[in-house]
Amino acid sequence: MSDRQLAVEFRGVSKLYGALAVLKELSLSVPQGEKIALIGPSGSGKTTVLRILMTLETIQAGTVWVKGEPLWHMPKGDGLAPATETHLHAMRRHIGMVFQHFNLFPHMTVQENVARPPQIVLGVTSGEAEQRAQDLLRLVGLAQKGASYPAQLSGGQKQRVAIARALAMQPAIMLFDEPTSALDPELVEEVLAVLRDIALEGKTTMLLVTHEMSFAREISDRILFLDGGAIVEEGPPDQIFSDPKEERTRLFLKKIIAAGHRID
Amino acid sequence: MIWDWDFALRIIPDILRGLGTTVIATFFGSLLALAVGLVIALANRSDVTAVRRSSRGFAEFIRRTPLLVQLYFIYFVLPQAGVVLPPLLCGVIALGLHTGAYLSEVYRAGIDGVPRGQWEAARALNYQQGQTWLKIILPQAIPPMIPAIGNYIILMFKDSALLSIIAVPELMSMSRNIGNDSYRYLEPLTIAAILYLLLSGIAVLLLRIIESRSGMARLTG
Numbered sequence: 334m335s336d337r338q339l340a341v342e343f344r345g346v347s348k349l350y351g352a353l354a355v356l357k358e359l360s361l362s363v364p365q366g367e368k369i370a371l372i373g374p375s376g377s378g379k380t381t382v383l384r385i386l387m388t389l390e391t392i393q394a395g396t397v398w399v400k401g402e403p404l405w406h407m408p409k410g411d412g413l414a415p416a417t418e419t420h421l422h423a424m425r426r427h428i429g430m431v432f433q434h435f436n437l438f439p440h441m442t443v444q445e446n447v448a449r450p451p452q453i454v455l456g457v458t459s460g461e462a463e464q465r466a467q468d469l470l471r472l473v474g475l476a477q478k479g480a481s482y483p484a485q486l487s488g489g490q491k492q493r494v495a496i497a498r499a500l501a502m503q504p505a506i507m508l509f510d511e512p513t514s515a516l517d518p519e520l521v522e523e524v525l526a527v528l529r530d531i532a533l534e535g536k537t538t539m540l541l542v543t544h545e546m547s548f549a550r551e552i553s554d555r556i557l558f559l560d561g562g563a564i565v566e567e568g569p570p571d572q573i574f575s576d577p578k579e580e581r582t583r584l585f586l587k588k589i590i591a592a593g594h595r596i597d
Numbered sequence: 598m599i600w601d602w603d604f605a606l607r608i609i610p611d612i613l614r615g616l617g618t619t620v621i622a623t624f625f626g627s628l629l630a631l632a633v634g635l636v637i638a639l640a641n642r643s644d645v646t647a648v649r650r651s652s653r654g655f656a657e658f659i660r661r662t663p664l665l666v667q668l669y670f671i672y673f674v675l676p677q678a679g680v681v682l683p684p685l686l687c688g689v690i691a692l693g694l695h696t697g698a699y700l701s702e703v704y705r706a707g708i709d710g711v712p713r714g715q716w717e718a719a720r721a722l723n724y725q726q727g728q729t730w731l732k733i734i735l736p737q738a739i740p741p742m743i744p745a746i747g748n749y750i751i752l753m754f755k756d757s758a759l760l761s762i763i764a765v766p767e768l769m770s771m772s773r774n775i776g777n778d779s780y781r782y783l784e785p786l787t788i789a790a791i792l793y794l795l796l797s798g799i800a801v802l803l804l805r806i807i808e809s810r811s812g813m814a815r816l817t818g
Contacts, residue, residue: 387721418726425723436718440736450722453732502722 339401340365340506340538341386346395348381348562355381357562358395365400365505368532368539370549370570373559374585379542382559383508386540387430388421399427400505429504433511435491437483437498443470444479447498455502462501469497473527489520493527500531507531509541521545528552546589546596550574558582598783605784608775612788615771620796622688622767623754629693630753631746634700641705659698665759667691672763688760688767696753700746707742708734740811747804751797758793768792 341363348356356378363369371379384390385397388404396413397404406413407420416424438446448466451457457465470476473493483491492512499507512528513521525548532539532552543549549556550570558566558573558581566579574596577583586596640652659667668691672684682690711734719729761770772789776782 387717389717389720422723422725425720428721430721432714432718432721434714436712436714438715438718438733438737449732450724453728454723454725498722 338364339398340367341540342398343382344396344398346385346397347393348378348385348390349393355562356385356392359563360395361557361564361567363538363540365538366536367555368553369541369555369557370553371540371542371557371559372544372546372549372585373557373565374588377559378562379557379559380510381562383430383510383540383542386428386506386508388425399424427504428506428508429499429502430508430510431492431495431499431512433514435483435488435495435515437491437495439483441482442479443475443481443483443486443494446483446494447501450498451501451503465501466497469500470494472500472530473497474523487520488516489523492516492524496524496527496531504537506538506540509539509543511542511544513543513545544589544594546574546586546594550596558585560585600787601781601784604779604781605788608785609788611775612768612771612785612792615766615768615789616792616796618685618765618767618771619754619757619769622685622692622757622760622765623750625689626692626696626753626757627750629689630696630700630749633693633697634704637697637701638704638708641701642708656698656701659694664691664695664756665762667695668759668763684760684763684765687763688757688765692753692757692760695756696749699749703742703745703749704738706745707738710741711737743808743811744804747800747807751800751804754797754800755793 339362341361343359343361345358345360346356347354347358359378359382361382371382373379381390385392386399386404392405396406402424403413403416404421404424405416407416408414441449444463444466447469448459448462451465452459452462467476467479470479473496475490475493475497478486478490478494483494486494492515496512509528513524516524525545528541528548529552531537539553541549541553553570555567556570556573557564558577558579560581566573566577566582568578573582574586577586590596637652637656640648641656643649643652668688671682671691672687675682675687715733715737716729719733724733757767758769760767761773764770768789772785775785
């Protein structure tokens with residue numbers, strides 16, 4: 334099996350909210366280092382894919398695999414048993430997430446937001462954590478803001494701190510849930526620039542949920558178009574955007590263009 | 598009815614002793630209330646339905662019945678069940694339970710006031726449950742609770758006058774006893790009122806200082 338090279342795999346995953354199926358037997362696989370963009374109308378289930386991977390949402394059917402290990406299950410005899418919190422804790426080590434609404438810790442400075450988690454969770458020494466935080470804040474262009482509190486930053490700055498915070502945990506897989514959707518238009522580009530750097534660096538597996546079509550086209554290796562809790566179409570960015578095979582993909586892109594967004 | 602300074606000065610030491618008892622009752626009542634409130638608040642969030650129901654029922658019962666009834670219950674009814682406690686302890690328990698039931702709501706509001714995204718960020722960063730509470734949730738939940746907790750404790754301080762009814766020698770009962778003995782109520786009751794006012798006032802002032810230093814300004818930017 335080539336499982337070992339896969340960073341993420343969904344096998345027939347279903348997610349239900351009561352009677353409402355948010356994901357319907359969804360399957361996907363993401364090789365290590367691949368940059369994937371998930372696009373689709375709201376309610377299509379793309380954010381749910383990320384939230385399941387981050388263990389923020391449970392699944393009702395199927396299996397999720399991260400680096401060849403089951404995420405929501407544990408091997409038991411010949412089969413699988415539901416994961417314990419200990420197992421989830423061990424698995425989360427591989428994954429980091431950047432949220433639409435940043436979710437920075439408001440009672441900590443910018444520097445503390447980035448330095449404390451590796452210290453508390455990974456047991457990194459305080460000296461190393463502070464150094465790592467400074468390096469990452471420089472990477473996202475906020476070296477001067479370490480002593481500020483999140484409330485003193487613009488949305489774009491907050492999101493860049495959130496990216497630095499996620500990177501500080503050095504996850505192999507990074508999830509970005511509409512990272513620019515909550516930003517004023519003039520602040521979008523500064524966040525995309527940081528994401529571009531991370532994508533170009535290459536090693537990290539990226540799953541990006543976005544409405545920034547031209548950015549998705551630019552940085553991703555593959556586009557997944559989701560609708561109604563299933564993958565309707567997937568393929569290389571140029572094919573999806575220039576020559577979509579499915580009617581629903583065409584309709585969606587048409588709406589996006591009509592709303593004034595660029596897809597080239 | 599003329600104010601008698603000599604008499605007033607003579608009774609002040611006794612009244613101050615009463616004030617000491619009032620402060621002790623309020624202090625230990627507050628500690629108990631803070632703990633009881635926390636236990637109720639946590640039990641109300643329990644995954645076990647029976648625990649949740651009984652703690653909610655208990656808090657509801659305490660909040661919907663008068664403190665005086667609870668006080669009488671502990672002082673007069675418990676002894677019939679073989680539990681005899683000294684009056685001051687009865688008073689502390691009644692004050693602690695009563696105020697604790699209200700504080701559980703303050704805790705709940707404070708904890709619920711922390712946005713869901715904070716829990717999710719902590720989980721995404723792989724914080725364990727205890728680390729999430731200590732490092733992320735409580736530091737944000739506690740500062741907004743302080744004014745309400747302070748107000749409930751000040752209320753308790755004034756409510757502690759009810760302990761005079763079960764013969765706790767606190768400020769109110771000392772003053773009333775002086776009145777009963779001397780047939781002069783003006784001076785002892787006036788002095789008692791002034792002392793209640795003074796201490797409540799100081800407490801409010803302290804509360805404002807704590808509030809301004811507790812980091813609320815930082816959270817709201």
